[in-house]
Amino acid sequence: MIAQVATDQPGPATEPAALPAPRRTQRVSMAHVARLAGVSSQTVSRVSNGHPGVGEETRAQVLTAMKQLGYRPNSAARALKRGEFRTIGVILFTLATTGNIRTLEAIATSAANEGYAITLIPVTAPTQDGVRGAFTRLGELAVDAVIVIMEVTLADVGVLPLPPHVQVVVADSNAGDRYSVVDTDQAGGTREAVRHLLDLGHRTVWHISGPAESFAAQRRARAWRATLEEAGREVPPLAAGDWSAESGYRAGLLLARNPECTAVFAANDQMALGLLRALHEAGRSVPHDVSVVGFDDIPEAGSFPPPLTTVHQDFAEVGRRCVAGVLRKMREEHAPERGTTLVPTHMVIRHSTAPPPTAPPAPAG
């Protein structure tokens, strides 16, 4: 039963001349190491896991044998025995948006710090089938817990069909009543942005929103409206974008024609970029004629013409909290806690905002 091996000792650069031996079954197992070291496989296991109760000399022998054979623990067997994979699945709909990417990166980093690996489960279509497919695969996947980055309202799904026994944390969603949700404080950030423009003396603030299906876009638009209403300002018609710079440009072309419009809050930096181009082409200077605020603070924002005032999101913190949350849930087993955790934002003021052309020194009336 142990025979098969031999062939494969990964010795130092013994390039096999012509036909390499038939491979496949020749993984080195504890049994091989044990045989070579002249001990039982249990002892190898103990050494491999750093358990105490192994003699100094024996341990050294085993270590040598392991190195010599190039032994690698078999994670499948290990997972089977232990009942856990030390892996977190991440379900997301696209890697095309800045937010998702940065959240993913942060999740990967924090997970790595905790000794967990990340398995990516892309969902092709944001439909019931798409999600169901992802979760079906997921159910069979080597994963202990799942983080769903669900930035979009599902076309035809009310509830996520989650597999049993897998803990879930959702980033960027409104499912706080059903799952644990970690999200950026969209409302807070938006409020800051709008207030900043109002405080500069603008009568009101226009808005280019993200796509209607996006939770973040919805929340930013709602908070924009609410902030204006609270301040007793007129709420101008909303320009609907789709996150892309191109859509910001198109919205900007309209806005640029309206001399009333002196302050615009774009729901993300890319659309702000498109807006900037539209304003530039229309001959309206930023920030002298029109002030612009974005959202996200992408790395390029500081190099826009002109450098963009925007709302900075702490994606790293979102990632950290997602991982922490999911691990806590795993360990505590019970109490499938729900509710939403908000990660605060802060404004980065650069050169795309200024008082309006006819700057009234006191708050307008």
Next chain:
Amino acid sequence: MIAQVATDQPGPATEPAALPAPRRTQRVSMAHVARLAGVSSQTVSRVSNGHPGVGEETRAQVLTAMKQLGYRPNSAARALKRGEFRTIGVILFTLATTGNIRTLEAIATSAANEGYAITLIPVTAPTQDGVRGAFTRLGELAVDAVIVIMEVTLADVGVLPLPPHVQVVVADSNAGDRYSVVDTDQAGGTREAVRHLLDLGHRTVWHISGPAESFAAQRRARAWRATLEEAGREVPPLAAGDWSAESGYRAGLLLARNPECTAVFAANDQMALGLLRALHEAGRSVPHDVSVVGFDDIPEAGSFPPPLTTVHQDFAEVGRRCVAGVLRKMREEHAPERGTTLVPTHMVIRHSTAPPPTAPPAPAG
């Protein structure tokens, strides 16, 4: 031995009132399904894997039992038995660059199509320790093959310390003599870009390069130089950037002061954006005074002021080829093929390029 279960039947919404039963061991196995369906576990296995030779009626019974118990195959056991995980590991150094992200996305998509999942292995530091750490984890990870996205020269590593029995494909590297490498045709794309500017009548082309450690940056810079030399043009001093828009801006401030400089090739679109801002601030109009070409064709490029002429990379194709390559290697076992596959680029001509101010109708002399 089968006892443990019972507690957990995920029946339709039977919300347990107060304390949920102690969990952990109660995963539903084939044995449970078999018992409920009144068959042997082997029959369950056959149904689960869609093997033939199971009676219609029996199959239906088993299916019912599976649904009723919420059975999920245990991937650890499956992997252990089959000797494969149906998972590909992806090692990368950062998710901060457009190229990496888009390649990753493409890899994830193609892998999913092939029924493979993706495990992310971020390397924190591009040093020997960092890489070694990643590969150590990797060795214990549930992965059948690895794709390395190595866009950067390792500070202190000559050769990748790869674990045995794991097939590898490298994206974006110069390790073609050691591994299979899939890369964008950097040289071809650069040549096109430079020739485009030359053909418009510019005497020569300036270059803002990426960071020195980046393979792609190296290759783009080299091809730029080579193309100019082939055409017998003067090679202006190279401006070194670091991919960021900010660095493009800094380089642009210098370039803008030089009236000789009428055409610039930036090694990526972000730097081109910074350059655009610098030129704009310096009062030099694009494309009338200066022509600019970027590289990558990021989604925003079409919305730059002005829309950027750039070299489009087919990241999806890179991803597809990486996955295809690594799977082929796995299946064919033998012949660890090496060499580099190049994915072609194509130019996207927008509005940032035009003939030079003093447009000579014939090729300049």
Next chain:
DNA sequence: GTGCGGAATGTTTACGTAAACATGTTGGAT
């Protein structure tokens, strides 16, 4: 000297699945 505790190591077993092999059952050809 006897016995007992504890350290070092070995043996058994189970994790859940699926290949390989074994058994049983049916119906059609002879």
Next chain:
DNA sequence: ATCCAACATGTTTACGTAAACATTCCGCAC
């Protein structure tokens, strides 16, 4: 009536690991 395919299903076993339990050996207290 008999026998043998062909099919449906059951039984055994192994994958590599690690917990639980068993054994051996030593030294020290009495």
